[in-house]
Amino acid sequence: MYDLPYHKAPNEQAIKELIEKYPFAFLAGCDPANKPVATQVPLFLEERDGRKFLTGHLMKNTDHHKAFQHNNQVLAVFTGNHTYVSGAWYSDPHTASTWNYMSVHARGAIRFLDGAALEEMLRKTSMHFENNDPDSPTVYDNLPKSFLDKVMKAIVAFEIEVTEMDNVFKLSQDRDEKSYHNIIGKLKNQGEDGKVIATEMEKQAKNLYPGK
Structure with missing residues (x-):
């Protein structure tokens, strides 16, 4: 991954917040022929005994299910908003443009779980994305038994014990103060992605330029 010490999340809480805000992760591995496989699934981050x-x-x-059964080593990638940053916005505009973005890479071993764990996972997932509304007709406990008996056979719950977690919060931290604040101003006039990245940059400004 793009791994420079100054393009990092300010703290662990920022990493957790990104995963919670953008849970639809890219989950990748390799099959028996070393062919890359991938899928996109919502994931929850949990902590147990450290x-x-x-x-x-x-x-x-x-x-991907067959590949993960063969090789339990997987990579989950969470990515948030991202936006183009023009070199013309720097105090010295005669330089390359770039892209600002936030991403978390989690590596670990996947383990498939039993039917009881699947029930709990579907209950948790449906309640979470239905805004914890117990009356929603699509939450697990309100679905017809005939429907559940059919679909439960086709899916499986899993957990990944994370052995390594990296991140890239590439937010122009390597730029001078004038360029940094000018980038923020330009991004605020862009679409949603630009505005979100500008807000994240504002959060880091006081740490990058203390006393200013």
Whole structure:
């Protein structure tokens, strides 16, 4: 990954917040022929006894399910808003343009779970994304048994014990103060991605330029 010491999250809480805000992760691994496989699934970050776990569910008998059964080493990538940053916005504009973005890479071993864990995972997932509304017709406990009996056979819950977690919060931290604040001003006039990145940059400004 793009790994420079000044392009990092300011603290662990920022990493957790990104995962919670953008849970639809890119989950990748390799099959028996060393062919890359991937899927996108919502994941939850949990901590137990000082260890980090990612939990979720996926469809059985797909290429990625079969690959993960063969090789339990996986990579989950969470990515947030991102935006183009023009070199013309720097105090010295005669330089290359770039891209600002936030991303978390979590590596670990995947383990598939039993039926009881699948029920709990579907209950947790449906309640979370239905804004904890117990009356929603689509939350797990309100679905017809006939429907659940059918779909439960086709999916499986899993957990990933995270062994390594890296991040890139590339937010122009290597720029001079004038350029940094000018980038923020330009991004505020862009679309949603630009505005979100500008807000993240503002959060870091006081640490990058203390006393200013």
